[in-house]
Amino acid sequence: KAGVTQTPRYLIKTRGQQVTLSCSPISGHRSVSWYQQTPGQGLQFLFEYFSETQRNKGNFPGRFSGRQFSNSRSEMNVSTLELGDSALYLCASSSTGGLGYTFGSGTRLTVV
Amino acid sequence: DAKTTQPPSMDCAEGRAANLPCNHSTISGNEYVYWYRQIHSQGPQYIIHGLKNNETNEMASLIITEDRKSSTLILPHATLRDTAVYYCIVRVGGGSNYKLTFGKGTLLTVNP
Numbered sequence: 001k002a003g004v005t006q007t008p009r010y011l012i013k014t015r016g017q018q019v020t021l022s023c024s025p026i027s028g029h030r031s032v033s034w035y036q037q038t039p040g041q042g043l044q045f046l047f048e049y050f051s052e053t054q055r056n057k058g059n060f061p062g063r064f065s066g067r068q069f070s071n072s073r074s075e076m077n078v079s080t081l082e083l084g085d086s087a088l089y090l091c092a093s094s095s096t097g098g099l100g101y102t103f104g105s106g107t108r109l110t111v112v
Numbered sequence: 113d114a115k116t117t118q119p120p121s122m123d124c125a126e127g128r129a130a131n132l133p134c135n136h137s138t139i140s141g142n143e144y145v146y147w148y149r150q151i152h153s154q155g156p157q158y159i160i161h162g163l164k165n166n167e168t169n170e171m172a173s174l175i176i177t178e179d180r181k182s183s184t185l186i187l188p189h190a191t192l193r194d195t196a197v198y199y200c201i202v203r204v205g206g207g208s209n210y211k212l213t214f215g216k217g218t219l220l221t222v223n224p
Contacts (some may be wrong), residue, residue: 004155033211043156043214056211068154090155092212101212103155111182 002027004104012110017029018079023108025072025093030110033101034066037088046089049074081111116200121219124194130187132218134200137181143204145176147185148210149196149220156199156214159185190222 005024013019025032033056034046045058049068066076072093078085088108092101117135124130136145144163148156159176160174161168167174173186187194199217 035212035214042216043212045211045213046152048211058211088153100158100161103165105155106153 006104013101023074029093031094033092035090130190146201148199151196168184207220
């Protein structure tokens, strides 16, 4: 079966712009989580959605937001981009959010 | 979630067993031990998890000490494709905790 699909794979944006990243989970998975990975901070949890509701949120500023649609697809948005937002953004899906997560290949965002 | 401690790097010869240790001395009774790995520029890949019994699947074996304060991930016959960063994560299974807290992991290099 198809894995977790993230689009786009690569993105270059300018400081001050906003960006939307997309994640399609494995069919049947209702939990979608987002992570940011940078060389300095490693992998950090952003937020998690289940049945269109945000259940957990990491320690990120309000510029980072997300949502989940009725078909479980999820988007995350970053507004007023800063250079420090350059990172690999990873999405993971799970059937219940309880045990194993399947990660996508990520979207590499570069802010210039 | 309990904190984990892993060596920053390890080497292993191709074809030999790779034994990756993890200390989690503050683990609680309801916390599972999870292992993920991340091959360069890809999303993390779930390997195995366990509560207190040793576990084995097609990828690896997980040995958890009787006091549950440490564990070892064993790749029985390491190949060059097993070169990756391996993360040991401790978390409550299900419940209200829906995030994975990644540490710095162990960079395993499999040498020919």
